Amino acid sequence: xxxxxxxxxxxxxxxxxxxxxxxxxxxxxxxxxxxxxxxxxxxxxxxxxxxxxxxxxxxxxxxxxxxxxxxxxxxxxxxxxxxxxxxxxxxxxxxxxxxxxxxxxxxxxxxxxxxxxxxxxxxxxxxxxxxxxxxxxxxxxxxxxxxxxxxxxxxxxxxxxxxxxxxxxxxxxxxxxxxxxxxxxxxxxxxxxxxxxxxxxxxxxxxxxxxxxxxxxxxxxxxxxxxxxxxxxxxxxxxxxxxxxxxxxxxxxxxxxxxxxxxxxxxxxxxxxxxxxxxxxxxxxxxxxxxxxxxxxxxxxxxxxxxxxxxxxxxxxxxxxxxxxxxxxxxxxxxxxxxxxxxxxxxxxxxxxxxxxxx
Numbered sequence: 001x002x003x004x005x006x007x008x009x010x011x012x013x014x015x016x017x018x019x020x021x022x023x024x025x026x027x028x029x030x031x032x033x034x035x036x037x038x039x040x041x042x043x044x045x046x047x048x049x050x051x052x053x054x055x056x057x058x059x060x061x062x063x064x065x066x067x068x069x070x071x072x073x074x075x076x077x078x079x080x081x082x083x084x085x086x087x088x089x090x091x092x093x094x095x096x097x098x099x100x101x102x103x104x105x106x107x108x109x110x111x112x113x114x115x116x117x118x119x120x121x122x123x124x125x126x127x128x129x130x131x132x133x134x135x136x137x138x139x140x141x142x143x144x145x146x147x148x149x150x151x152x153x154x155x156x157x158x159x160x161x162x163x164x165x166x167x168x169x170x171x172x173x174x175x176x177x178x179x180x181x182x183x184x185x186x187x188x189x190x191x192x193x194x195x196x197x198x199x200x201x202x203x204x205x206x207x208x209x210x211x212x213x214x215x216x217x218x219x220x221x222x223x224x225x226x227x228x229x230x231x232x233x234x235x236x237x238x239x240x241x242x243x244x245x246x247x248x249x250x251x252x253x254x255x256x257x258x259x260x261x262x263x264x265x266x267x268x269x270x271x272x273x274x275x276x277x278x279x280x281x282x283x284x285x286x287x288x289x290x291x292x293x294x295x296x297x298x299x300x301x302x303x304x305x306x307x308x309x310x311x312x313x314x315x316x317x318x319x320x321x322x323x324x325x326x327x328x329x330x331x332x333x334x335x336x337x338x339x340x341x342x343x344x345x346x347x348x349x350x351x352x353x354x355x356x357x358x359x
Contacts (some may be wrong), residue, residue: 005075006042009041025168037348039348050109081109099273107274125279127338136158136315137163137293137315141169153185158331162190165192165193167194197222199224247268293317303338326347329345
């Protein structure tokens, strides 16, 4: 006889939230962010939620393809559900939108599983730590120097001891802005930069050395395109700071190729097919691992890998998650502490989100 744990419904909805000002990095500009929310329900009435960031077309993938594949599966069998979704997108391709859609469903299934078992998600996953260090991230290239300094210094005042800014305007502008931030945050705070692949290898090498010498930068994210594994490996060898990349990884094989070329591997749980694949990625490398963006999506799974360094507390996603979820966490002494309530601790604020719904 069934005990009511079968998945009966999988629904998706897309919400587009305007930014609070013009935003850009070294290679892209944007004025809004779309979050796609997936809700899973079981026959016993248990509900789970998961989300990703991407295009509203992800709703169609969930509603038309992935959802029907997991309906009828016991919500406790997250591995079987994940394999059913992976099989369903065979002819569509793993990298990109399909993996992002799988991620949202997978996270909703894990949330529902934990709620069905009446345990916090991090405890179900096997937490190795009680809290997850974060770094403040934003510092967009569209910001004036005063706004840039104010944002990063503001995180330091909140007890976050690592902060990241975007670069890629020009080497000289980047250096001047980094020096201004360093002067404002003092010597005891780690300063990170992210070029989003804006530079070639030679320019990145010259700029990286000066960033270390003139602003004590310790983290250089995507100094060249993340597709340039040879360039990343050379910069990792030649620069006296951490060269990092990995946010565009959608499957395990990508990270296996990336890991030898960088000092820190970055993975985005909302892109790499959810909690199930994120933990597989974590288990295949001994390099330090960092979570990219979407802090509320990552925080429970981030407690599991023993070599997990920190999680990106990204301005846009923090703003959206605090706006649309009850239970969204805020850092305490520079770390997030997962809730001890069943599941992921998030409750979607549907009434507040209604104004942003696009599909």
